[in-house]
Amino acid sequence: MNGFFITFEGIDGSGKTTQIKLLDKYLSDRGFEIVLTREPGGTALGDEIRDILLNPKNKGMSSRAETLLFEASRAQLVEKVIRPAIEKGKIVICDRFFDSTIAYQGAARGLGVKEILDLSLWASAGLVPDLTFLIAINVEICEQRMKTQQKKPDRIENEKNEFKEKISRGYLDVAEIFKERFEIIDGHMKIEDIFFTIKQKVEALLNR
Numbered sequence: 020m021n022g023f024f025i026t027f028e029g030i031d032g033s034g035k036t037t038q039i040k041l042l043d044k045y046l047s048d049r050g051f052e053i054v055l056t057r058e059p060g061g062t063a064l065g066d067e068i069r070d071i072l073l074n075p076k077n078k079g080m081s082s083r084a085e086t087l088l089f090e091a092s093r094a095q096l097v098e099k100v101i102r103p104a105i106e107k108g109k110i111v112i113c114d115r116f117f118d119s120t121i122a123y124q125g126a127a128r129g130l131g132v133k134e135i136l137d138l139s140l141w142a143s144a145g146l147v148p149d150l151t152f153l154i155a156i157n158v159e160i161c162e163q164r165m166k167t168q169q170k171k172p173d174r175i176e177n178e179k180n181e182f183k184e185k186i187s188r189g190y191l192d193v194a195e196i197f198k199e200r201f202e203i204i205d206g207h208m209k210i211e212d213i214f215f216t217i218k219q220k221v222e223a224l225l226n227r
């Protein structure tokens with residue numbers, strides 16, 4: 020029996036990692052085999068691509084080069100990690116997938132939602148998540164959260180708030196295209212309240 024593929028999306032600092040950790044523990048405690056991964060990265064090659072993509076030294080990178088690097092990392096991750104795990108009946112939880120490319124590169128960088136969707140489906144060899152959580156949150160609130168983390172901003176985090184507003188709108192457009200798999204969650208709620216909703220939606224998927 021095939022497993023499931025669950026993804027988390029949102030602007031940086033929206034709380035994806037926090038929720039992924041909770042979901043991993045919840046499902047592992049119930050005996051499910053979980054594969055946790057992230058984009059860009061998740062393979063040796065993907066991690067090298069991640070370093071190139073996020074390094075502030077590469078601030079002159081063109082939007083098309085950036086997009087192709089995200090897609091290259093994804094192609095490797097799908098073929099080597101995600102698809103084999105799903106075929107073995109595992110639950111794959113991925114921090115970002117191609118909806119990020121549609122929102123960041125397609126919408127915010129202006130490369131086009133339809134173009135990036137087609138390219139992403141080619142890179143993923145047609146693999147689409149079963150369930151996607153979009154943690155929707157105000158850009159300024161995210162910024163405050165990131166400041167308290169005292170982490171040096173990477174190349175993409177260095178973008179202005181206007182860029183992040185475009186990403187948020189881009190996400191809503193993708194959610195509209197893929198209504199059947201998207202769950203939009205209010206990221207301003209308490210961590211435990213967000214997780215309560217996520218748990219319910221995941222249970223519904225597992226019982227399908």
Ligand code: Z5A
Pocket residue numbers: 029030031032033034035036037038057058059089114115116117119120121123124164165168175176206207208209210213
């Ligand atoms: N990118 C792209 O452009 N195109 C693509 O195709 C892909 C990615 C795949 C990857 O960054 C960058 O690449 C990303 C998008 C771009 N760039 N940006 N900007 P990353 O993987 O290094 O990081 P990230 O995914 O952007 O986010 P993050 O830093 O890991 O944040 P997060 O996982 O969303 O949030 P968190 O770590 O769970 O929470 C942040 C803080 O908020 C933390 O202190 C928490 O304790 C706190 N928190 C979390 N939830 C709450 C609630 N509910 N209330 C209060 N505080 C909370």
